[in-house]
Amino acid sequence: MAEDLHSTLGSGRQVSRASVLRSKELQSAGAFIGCACGVSLVAATAALVWLTGNWAAKRDNASHTETPFCCPKEAARLFAVIDSSQEPCTDFFAYICKNAIEHDFVQHDVVSDMVWDVTTSIIKGTQNYSSKAAEALHALYTTCIEEIWQYERRSRGAVASMLEIANVTERMSGADLLRLVLAAYQRYHLTVIFEIMATGIQLTFVRRTMQTVHYKAFCDASCYAVSLSTLNEHFHTNYTAEDIAKWGEKFPLAKWRHSHTSMAEICEAFGHMKTSQFKEIFLENFIDLDHFKRFAVVSKANLLNDIQLLIDARNQPLSVFYVVLLLALDAMRYIQQDGPLNSPTMRSEDVCYKHMYDSAQLWRVTYVAALATPTKDRQLRNIFEATRQALADYAPLRRLVAAGNDTELFMAMVSNFSLLLPGELIFREPAVPHMSRRGFVRNLFMALNFEFDSSNEKARQGVPWFRDDAQTRVMDRMFFVNETTLYVSSLGYGWLSSGTTDPLLADAAVIASRMAALLWISLVDWYGWSPETILALESY
Numbered sequence: 001m002a003e004d005l006h007s008t009l010g011s012g013r014q015v016s017r018a019s020v021l022r023s024k025e026l027q028s029a030g031a032f033i034g035c036a037c038g039v040s041l042v043a044a045t046a047a048l049v050w051l052t053g054n055w056a057a058k059r060d061n062a063s064h065t066e067t068p069f070c071c072p073k074e075a076a077r078l079f080a081v082i083d084s085s086q087e088p089c090t091d092f093f094a095y096i097c098k099n100a101i102e103h104d105f106v107q108h109d110v111v112s113d114m115v116w117d118v119t120t121s122i123i124k125g126t127q128n129y130s131s132k133a134a135e136a137l138h139a140l141y142t143t144c145i146e147e148i149w150q151y152e153r154r155s156r157g158a159v160a161s162m163l164e165i166a167n168v169t170e171r172m173s174g175a176d177l178l179r180l181v182l183a184a185y186q187r188y189h190l191t192v193i194f195e196i197m198a199t200g201i202q203l204t205f206v207r208r209t210m211q212t213v214h215y216k217a218f219c220d221a222s223c224y225a226v227s228l229s230t231l232n233e234h235f236h237t238n239y240t241a242e243d244i245a246k247w248g249e250k251f252p253l254a255k256w257r258h259s260h261t262s263m264a265e266i267c268e269a270f271g272h273m274k275t276s277q278f279k280e281i282f283l284e285n286f287i288d289l290d291h292f293k294r295f296a297v298v299s300k301a302n303l304l305n306d307i308q309l310l311i312d313a314r315n316q317p318l319s320v321f322y323v324v325l326l327l328a329l330d331a332m333r334y335i336q337q338d339g340p341l342n343s344p345t346m347r348s349e350d351v352c353y354k355h356m357y358d359s360a361q362l363w364r365v366t367y368v369a370a371l372a373t374p375t376k377d378r379q380l381r382n383i384f385e386a387t388r389q390a391l392a393d394y395a396p397l398r399r400l401v402a403a404g405n406d407t408e409l410f411m412a413m414v415s416n417f418s419l420l421l422p423g424e425l426i427f428r429e430p431a432v433p434h435m436s437r438r439g440f441v442r443n444l445f446m447a448l449n450f451e452f453d454s455s456n457e458k459a460r461q462g463v464p465w466f467r468d469d470a471q472t473r474v475m476d477r478m479f480f481v482n483e484t485t486l487y488v489s490s491l492g493y494g495w496l497s498s499g500t501t502d503p504l505l506a507d508a509a510v511i512a513s514r515m516a517a518l519l520w521i522s523l524v525d526w527y528g529w530s531p532e533t534i535l536a537l538e539s540y
Contacts, residue, residue, distance in 0.1 A: 115493070136435045144348075149343055156264065165188070186286070203289070207297070219329055231328075391459040422488060425463060478518060
């Protein structure tokens with residue numbers, strides 16, 4: 001179960017059990033091939049004596065009896081080279097910069113195995129990780145399996161979650177409505193009234209028809225009755241299904257017509273809202289309207305009319321009731337995916353898989369916290385510092401930058417290189433939410449909210465989102481997030497956990513090679529060199 005779940009992590013699409021098994025077989029084959037490729041690095045590993053100084057001498061002698069990372073013979077040769085006292089390679093960086101850049105010397109299966117182990121322990125509850133993220137992940141999964149097929153809990157949970165989005169009361173201004181719609185759309189992937197399409201310098205408001213009949217596949221009569229009952233209890237009203245159907249007639253289907261508009265016209269529709277407030281509400285949801293020069297609306301007349309009807313005080317609280325009901329129904333659609341789900345079958349398990357791997361940032365924090373250790377951080381930093389110093393001392397490179405009188409610039413740049421580890425990024429992110437052992441729907445939307453906030457925090461610091469092939473591409477494991485900061489991704493950090501009792505040892509040659517290659521690339525691509533230095537670098 002956990003293996004299936006991990007295999008779909010970050011992919012954004014459902015993967016069958018058969019395809020998961022095939023994927024694991026292919027990954028195992030890839031690991032075997034990777035071992036063979038890794039042998040070609042042995043010629044360069046002697047440089048680790050030069051790179052890491054006294055690091056090898058400080059290792060415990062027990063490391064010779066460790067379970068090897070991959071192929072026993074190759075691992076033994078690797079240990080022997082690191083422990084030897086022979087002279088280091090004299091042209092290490094020439095090898096690195098001309099060869100290692102072009103090849104993906106990686107072990108494909110390590111990340112899969114490490115994260116799979118963490119996943120299994122969390123889901124089974126056999127490992128009591130101190131990480132709040134691990135606890136949250138376990139709560140999300142177990143409550144999903146137990147509750148997702150219970151339509152009454154699902155309905156009440158969806159309504160309660162929507163009421164929490166913007167602290168909805170029975171009266172709603174234009175600003176309240178805008179804040180509610182944007183929060184639902186941006187944070188929870190729900191659409192009501194309109195959704196937003198950003199293309200270049202144009203922002204388009206796409207009107208969505210607001211009729212409850214469209215949700216019958218996800219919420220049958222019993223489910224609908226529970227939703228109405230929960231909302232009536234909250235608003236102290238007594239609206240019936242007939243009342244809702246009659247009100248829904250005010251929002252008919254409309255033709256898809258694209259019209260240009262102005263921000264002022266849209267602000268006018270939201271109750272004569274000031275432009276500054278309009279921009280501020282969008283910015284709360286990480287949309288900077290100053291980036292857009294044009295605004296457009298699909299089904300313009302209908303959309304503007306919808307907004308005015310909903311914020312008109314004479315139509316409240318029915319209009320507010322209706323918006324929250326539609327959001328709750330759309331939440332049911334998001335939760336159930338593609339049809340009824342009212343019995344504890346294998347389908348409930350499949351839907352839970354989908355919701356689990358949608359929480360990519362929660363996954364990331366979970367397994368990084370589980371895999372991270374101070375010893376590993378220290379060893380990785382030692383390798384980085386030694387590699388950086390080796391780059392600064394590399395005579396052929398110093399001669400190249402001296403050609404353009406850029407030696408001081410070169411030394412200053414190298415001294416500014418720094419290493420960012422995933423654990424350090426995690427501690428600066430929003431706090432992981434506490435998820436209850438009851439109330440799956442609320443847990444789900446708390447996880448989505450965390451996903452949104454932490455992803456934006458990562459983006460603010462220049463760290464990209466998960467990519468589907470991040471487990472197999474070297475470039476997604478270690479890369480620059482700005483001109484001078486080298487970041488080891490969370491998947492990369494799992495990759496560096498070789499499964500040995502001395503973390504990083506078996507991977508040391510690969511890590512140093514990648515670091516050296518990335519530092520070199522950063523230097524070559526930097527825009528501050530004099531023409532003479534650029535010419536010297538290009539001809540090297």
